Amino acid sequence: MTVTYTNRVADVRLGTFSQLLLRWKGSIYKLLYCEFFIFITLYFSISLTYRLVLNASQRLMFEKLTLYCNNYAELIPVSFVLGFYVALVVSRWWGQYESIPWPDRIMNLVSSNVDGQDEYGRLLRRTLMRYSNLCSVLILRSVSTAVYKRFPSTEHIVRAGLMTPEEHKKFESLNSPHNKFWIPCVWFSNLAVKARNEGRIRDSPFAFLCCSPLQELNTLRSQCGRLYGYDWISIPLVYTQVVTVAVYSFFLACLIGRQFLDPAKGYPGHELDLFVPVFTLLQFFFYAGWLKVAEQLINPFGEDDDDFETNWLIDRNLQVSLLAVDDMHQDLPLMEKDLYWNESYPQPPYTAATAEYKRTSFLGSTFDIRCVKLSCHKKLSMEARFTPHPRATMYQIISGFYQCSSRKAAILPLPQMPPLWSSVLLKSSLVHVKTW
Structure with missing residues (x-):
């Protein structure tokens, strides 16, 4: 029980999840193969009966029934009902795990x-x-x-x-x-x-x-x-019954509604006779497999492959708890100075295989920004420095005094100007020709 594959998905690489599809224990194939085989057997039995046994009038009646089932089977909200049910079951399953007593x-x-x-x-x-x-x-x-x-x-x-x-x-x-x-x-x-x-x-x-x-x-x-x-207190029985009836009634309708009809009859959607309903089989695999997930998790204290290891839990808890209160009671190792006794910045060593994982500390995203105040190339008199061009705007005047450079974004901080200069700059930007 409890199929663990965490070590198989530790690193993301090509085929990380694909290799899990080849496992049998705890797999969806092991849970679903009986129902899948029954569905395939019934489907091809009906198909062969339609092709080889029925006469012309019976085939016509079957074709009408097929079109009817195909049109109305999609009205069953299978994905909607299954989605909420499985979400409820998974939440309940994790709550049961968190309720397991540990001493x-x-x-x-x-x-x-x-x-x-x-x-x-x-x-x-x-x-x-x-x-x-x-x-x-x-x-x-x-x-x-x-x-x-x-x-x-x-x-x-x-x-x-x-x-x-x-x-x-x-x-x-x-x-x-x-x-x-x-x-x-x-x-x-x-x-x-x-x-x-x-x-x-x-x-x-x-x-x-x-x-x-x-x-x-x-x-x-x-x-x-x-x-x-x-x-x-289980999940209400009516909810489980509704989900089960929805899934199985949908695929009962698919047994007839998804049959390939004679292309010569010209029925819409039946222009091609493939005999094997590939996408219907995939749909059965997904929906019935989804229902099997709920069946697997609704009671994790059984004997399925993915149920909790309750007997192991009993053995572990008894051994560990008695060891802690008996052999380990007041049995302390000798205290010694640690390796970094005289160091204020301890740094455990890295092996050659993990040296590339060493990183500097992250201080915050704003620590990567620096703001610089640039001085003018020529030392101008106060009068010349604040004399705007006749066509200059306020933005051009202010940006001439201050500039901010950053490795990530341009920031233009506004200078603290005397009230008189601010009013003059505002007027000059509005009229464009009026000098100081």
Whole structure:
């Protein structure tokens, strides 16, 4: 399950996506080949019947039916209905992935906040993490067929070591008609409070940290609750039925409406008899494949090629969480001065293969612009400098004093002139002949 091809599309080059078309596991060919074969078989059966079996009057009736189906089949809004449905399914699919419980944040807090190098401290930390993992297993067992096959009963969970026989007795003795995946969360909370009362979670200026394991447990409990909700509240059945009926009714109409008729009859659009409906087959591949995408993603906790690896998730979470709170608890490496201890600008080295990726820092797009004030080539008197040409405009006068050069665009900043000069320049630009 979970077909990964990320390394195949790391670089954009010729045939990056085309090479993925040759894969079978998780492909659209594997999902669609049965329906595609049935459609082709029915289409050519009807075509051969029209060509070889029907008499003249029956062929005429079939041709009228073909023209009718071809004209009205396009009224079915297949692409519109499918587009919204698949968008809804993909959004729901990603929401289910984000609701998968991960114990990493809890294990960090338990390892750092629950003290004790003795056997009881070790037992306390491992039990807390086992409860959090047990909660995840119980909810995954409720929504995933792969996990349920692995743990078909709570006795199998006891045999797997996720629950002790004593805990199993208490679990079964609690009478509730509802799903009891939340019980390990209550055990976790009570055990954390007991550890704090025993001094295993010490009070400090940062005493609020002792509540962090419970806060993270509530986050994990919320994720489990969302998975339960996704499993309970499906996409409305009527929506799924409408999409399915729209797709299959469209292609049932295409079985007759897309038949090639006798070109000698002169029917519009039937001037050529190709026998094989290439574009109809492509349309079936696209639309039916689109529907198969929705069928694949609507419940990612099954056993399809692209469903979530729930059993791997259980194994990984248990191993990592127990390792973090047991073997790694207060087992720190020796602190040493780092390689850049005396450097203010650390620069990790590049290998010869990655030297071309070294870049200077980007400071901003405006840092590439420079504005220069140019002085006159000749030093003129103040009177001559402000005497305009009889036909000069204000723009020509101002641009004679200031000029801005840029590597990207020309910018003409306006100078700060005395009020008298500004009024004189304005008048001269309006009359064109009036001197200062």
